[in-house]
Amino acid sequence: MTDRVQKQYEAMRGHFHRAAEQRGFTLDPAQEAPVERLSRLAGELAHPAWRLRRSPRHLYLWGPVGRGKSWLVDTFLDGLPTPRKRRLHFHDFFRRLHEGVAHHAGSRTADGAAVDRAVDELLGNCRILVFDEFHAHDAGDAMLVARLFRTLLDRRITLVTTSNYPPAGLMPDPLYHHLFEPTIRLIEERMDVLDVSGPVDFRRQPRPDRARGFDLGARLHPGDEASAGLVPPQPGESGAVAAHHRELPAKAVRRDHVWFGFQELCEGRTAVADYLAVADRFPTIVLDDVPPLTEASSDGRRRFANLVDVCCDRDVRLVLIGADPLAGLSADSTLMHDLDRTASRLALLRRPAQEAAG
Numbered sequence: 259m260t261d262r263v264q265k266q267y268e269a270m271r272g273h274f275h276r277a278a279e280q281r282g283f284t285l286d287p288a289q290e291a292p293v294e295r296l297s298r299l300a301g302e303l304a305h306p307a308w309r310l311r312r313s314p315r316h317l318y319l320w321g322p323v324g325r326g327k328s329w330l331v332d333t334f335l336d337g338l339p340t341p342r343k344r345r346l347h348f349h350d351f352f353r354r355l356h357e358g359v360a361h362h363a364g365s366r367t368a369d370g371a372a373v374d375r376a377v378d379e380l381l382g383n384c385r386i387l388v389f390d391e392f393h394a395h396d397a398g399d400a401m402l403v404a405r406l407f408r409t410l411l412d413r414r415i416t417l418v419t420t421s422n423y424p425p426a427g428l429m430p431d432p433l434y435h436h437l438f439e440p441t442i443r444l445i446e447e448r449m450d451v452l453d454v455s456g457p458v459d460f461r462r463q464p465r466p467d468r469a470r471g472f473d474l475g476a477r478l479h480p481g482d483e484a485s486a487g488l489v490p491p492q493p494g495e496s497g498a499v500a501a502h503h504r505e506l507p508a509k510a511v512r513r514d515h516v517w518f519g520f521q522e523l524c525e526g527r528t529a530v531a532d533y534l535a536v537a538d539r540f541p542t543i544v545l546d547d548v549p550p551l552t553e554a555s556s557d558g559r560r561r562f563a564n565l566v567d568v569c570c571d572r573d574v575r576l577v578l579i580g581a582d583p584l585a586g587l588s589a590d591s592t593l594m595h596d597l598d599r600t601a602s603r604l605a606l607l608r609r610p611a612q613e614a615a616g
């Protein structure tokens with residue numbers, strides 16, 4: 259190792275330990291290998307790009323929810339001295355990619371080339387791209403994701419992704435899994451796969467030091483709105499909120515929050531891009547008439563899960579009014595398995611008083 263590489267490697271290791279200390283925790287044993295590997299990557303990036311024959315190897319961190327994967331990659335990025343770095347959440351990346359592809363396909367570029375050009379624009383001159391919370395569920399997107407990975411892995415960048423799925427578990431639907439197998443092979447060949455499967459979902463750990471649970475938002479029984487400082491929508495407050503290429507019917511549009519019904523927001527024809535647009539504009543989203551998710555349609559459940567992801571990633575407060583979305587779901591049901599991420603994030607919501615005490 260040259261001095262420069264060694265120095266940056268050690269600086270990154272120190273940065274990880276200090277960052278954990280500042281937040282009042284110690285690294286979990288399952289986080290140690292990723293810390294070591296990310297610190298090595300920081301060392302490799304100490305060389306200017308033109309001196310390297312190829313860019314450092316790509317990393318794929320996976321593990322169950324709440325194991326500190328996003329924290330690892332965010333801390334890594336934060337400690338990296340280069341400005342040529344970028345972090346994008348999967349949903350956000352995809353929204354931008356779709357827009358870019360539509361733009362280039364419109365100018366009569368062949369499909370694959372449109373993806374390549376859209377990716378180039380998104381990446382700019384960055385050397386390191388963090389792609390958080392990657393998953394593939396939508397068969398319609400399988401081909402686009404396949405092309406995206408081929409394009410990304412061939413660029414002179416290093417890709418670092420996090421996921422709740424090991425590569426072989428991506429696109430879990432058995433009907434479509436085979437469509438994704440070439441991409442899985444590509445990921446396994448070209449990325450170093452790191453397992454971050456510690457025993458604890460940190461989100462569910464009590465954190466007396468910080469009331470983090472109060473930041474994400476709250477879950478209320480109907481009629482308890484005042485306890486969260488909210489006034490139910492009044493006649494004349496409803497309105498249309500401009501989202502992504504469509505308007506969403508809101509029950510109330512106020513300066514610091516917007517109020518939707520579950521039916522309109524999650525059972526209507528809305529997409530993640532709409533939630534991103536709303537999250538960009540309002541610091542709080544209120545959703546009422548929330549049913550137990552067992553009673554929602556499967557698309558409704560998927561949309562709700564995406565909404566929770568978006569709010570969590572964008573630090574938007576989410577206030578849910580209605581039933582406990584997870585009521586009636588046993589921990590080992592298939593449905594619960596699909597909602598694992600959502601359940602982990604909902605644990606951050608302040609719950610109705612009687613339940614929280616119980």
Ligand SMILES: Nc1ncnc2c1ncn2[C@@H]1O[C@H](COP(=O)(O)OP(=O)(O)OP(=O)(O)O)[C@@H](O)[C@H]1O
Pocket residue numbers: 281283284285286289321322323324325326327328329330391420421422460461599602
């Ligand atoms: N070693 C640790 N000890 C305690 N808390 C931790 C530790 N590492 C991370 N955390 C905290 O745990 C919470 C969850 O971490 P994070 O969001 O990174 O999980 P994740 O693995 O990305 O989850 P998901 O798969 O649901 O996206 C964060 O508040 C983070 O700061």
Ligand SMILES: [Mg+2]
Pocket residue numbers: 327328329390391420
């Ligand atoms: Mg995460």
